[in-house]
Amino acid sequence: MSSSETSPILELREVTTHYGPIQVLKEVNVEIRAGEIVCLLGGNASGKTTTLKTILGYVEPTEGQVLLDGEAINGIATDDRVNKGISMVPENRRLFKRMTVMENLQLGAYLRRDKDEIGQDMERVFDLFPRVKERLSQRAGTLSGGEQQMVAVGRALMARPKVLLMDEPSMGLAPVLVAQNFEIIEQINEQGTAVFVVEQNANMALSIADRGYVLQTGRIVLADTAQGLLNNPQMRQAYLGEI
Amino acid sequence: MTELLAARQVKLGDAIKTGLVAGIVAIFVSAIGMVQRFDSRIIFSSVTFSYVLLIGIFAGSGYQAARPPLRLEGYEAPKAGVRNVLAGLLAGTAGGILLALFILVAGTANLRPIFPNISPELVEILAFGRELGLGATLAALAAAVLGLLGGALQLVPQRLKKAIGGTFLWIVLFALLRGVLAPVTRGLGITSLTDLLYERQGLSIAGLVAVAVVVFSSYFFLAGRVRAARGGLERLPENRRRIVVLAGLAVVTLFLGAIPQVVGVFLSEVLSAAGIFLLMALGLNIVVGFAGLLDLGYVAFFAVGAYTTAVLTSPISPRFTPELTFWAALPFVILTAAIAGIMVGTPVLRMRGDYLAIVTLGFGEIARLLFLSDWLEPTFGAARGIRRVPDIALGPIVMKGPQDYYYAILLFVLLAAYVSWALQESRIGRAWMAMREDESVAEAMGVNIVAAKLWAFVIGAIIASFGGALFATRIGSVFPQTFSVVVSVTILVLVIVGGLASIPGVMLGALALVALPELLREFEQFRFLIYGALLIFMMLKRPEGLIPSRRRTRELHEEEVEQDAWLKAEAAKQEAN
Structure with a gap:
């Protein structure tokens, strides 16, 4: 699927991010090309979530650039970035628990005004997750963890993103659901959306990804194809649970 | 299907606690002068508004004490019975004894230097104008009976319960709002209505009966009909519904x-x-x-x-x-x-x-x-x-x-x-x-x-x-x-009491909390006390407000649902042992 010829949809170029005086990301380079699934692996406090926050504009990089379709988006407000085609499934799903499933999905399309196409995308979400359609008028907080994950993904898709960011999709889900979840990611990807997955569960993420990056204390220490990373002895020892 | 655990019952110890709280509240409203101030407004015959206040406190404590505990998953639904009435009686008695002690102390010792409102007139009101010992006993007995009645209210079906409570409230409201009704009937040229309802002071017998009958029957027979009517309206096709709504707005x-x-x-x-x-x-x-x-x-x-x-x-x-x-x-x-x-x-x-x-x-x-x-x-x-x-x-x-x-x-x-x-x-x-x-x-x-x-x-x-x-x-x-x-x-109190995010609720809250104290001068001096008490009560018992917005109700009762789910597991554990 990956073709190194196409220019990246989303790119982090030499990004350094600080929280006050504390440096969290150091000269991070990441590329996500059209049609790819790219994963960012790393342990706790390695800077994974900060990377996503930098992409969405919750924090601004102190140096370096974030580029969407080759255009620098530094300094642009979060809602404009969403409008330009970045959408996220947050860690732990974070649905609007007290709103109905329908309202959650509608909020995903908050910035869009093309009513007809919103309807089409809604149908697309239902095709992907028939369960969601059955639960439309239910309060999101009453759904099971797996169903909530579906709504969270559906909500992000309603923005019709060019690139979908996923923060720890396996967190807090039963193993069966994790596997299901990754199948869904592949499915979404096959329909043409680039996906950037941030994960601790390296095995799972690499099994579906085209390429991967490994982040350690704010630095990219490894970057390779998924297969390459799976075969990398250093990687096997540190992240894939082999001794 | 697993066996359900036996229903949880009212705890009698808690009932006594509730009663003591009611007693303290009664003493408090007496000591700050509320009881004496309200005594000049007659509701019916020789029943003044201060007695209504005390009746509310003690009957309310009985009702509260007799309330069956929340039904939890894994338990049978509790049924109200003799034990609940007993809880009401205990609450009333506990509160009554406290009030009787207060009457005895206030009647013998001079507390006025510290509490200027604890006057001989107050003691006379609380002791029904009788001699101290007898009066205190009567007060305690009255409180006990009220607690019992409040507790017994838990036994009657929901619809009747609402009708009884509503009737009591409306009678009091009608008696209080004479000053509002009088100019209205004058303006409409039907002064004979107010003449029928009221005596020189307070409601007349005919008025009392009329209000009671009208309110009770409308509560009893209209229950559920209003909601049904609204449901019917929502089922109407769009254009017809719009006509109905517009007509309503015009009226x-x-x-x-x-x-x-x-x-x-x-x-x-x-x-x-x-x-x-x-x-x-x-x-x-x-x-x-x-x-x-x-x-x-x-x-x-x-x-x-x-x-x-x-x-x-x-x-x-x-x-x-x-x-x-x-x-x-x-x-x-x-x-x-x-x-x-x-x-x-x-x-x-x-x-x-x-x-x-x-x-x-x-x-x-x-x-x-x-x-x-x-x-x-x-x-x-x-x-x-x-x-x-x-x-x-x-x-x-x-x-x-x-x-x-x-x-x-x-x-x-x-x-x-x-x-x-x-x-x-x-x-x-x-x-x-x-x-x-x-x-x-x-x-x-x-x-x-x-x-x-x-x-x-x-x-x-x-x-x-x-x-x-x-x-x-x-x-x-x-x-x-x-x-x-x-x-x-x-303003914040109006919004919260009426119902956050609910437009009709906010309207009702403003009218009730601003207009009423203007009309009833005796409330004016206790206005912020009442606001405060109301705010605490609403936050504890009805955080969604008087007329809740649908969404807010969902939000505020969500925690209860989660709590229930948690207790379900606990109940299962208990059962396993």
């Missing part, structure tokens, strides 16, 4: 328009005063109810509206005197209010919850102090304020007197209600809702948080400034002392 408008002609000057005055608070409550509801931004300095915008109007319209405003008309000044009022909204909103953009509340509280005080300051004295007249704010004129018609002002205020209230309703259904309404739930995720959905917050502040500020403008012309002058933090708190 309501006609009714509202006729009010001042019917009720006379005094009641119009009361309604105007309540109307200004209602207007501001609608505005604050947008900020707090819709957007979830707890603003404790809302009075600042009220002040800005009042002062802008005064400066621009009064012929003796100190610095410059454009002497605009009310309507010509209005665009400037809107503009200054919007600027004030942005000025308060911008620095607090990154604050949430408690911090936001504290900072806005500060802004409210700053506004008042600025208007009071020597620095701005040349413009705002400091403590002397600005006088001779002219009346509102519509062409050649000058609005004079409360009956005319009622219409001006009604106009703005309707406008604010419409704006609230439209906003709730709009895009920005959805953005507020999302923001209230989870700010950062809302942002990730593309909600512009800065804009959403500022819009809430600005729209809220503009509505409050209308309140201020109307206030200034109605009173004819503005003084900084008016704009104290108490105004902010009062």
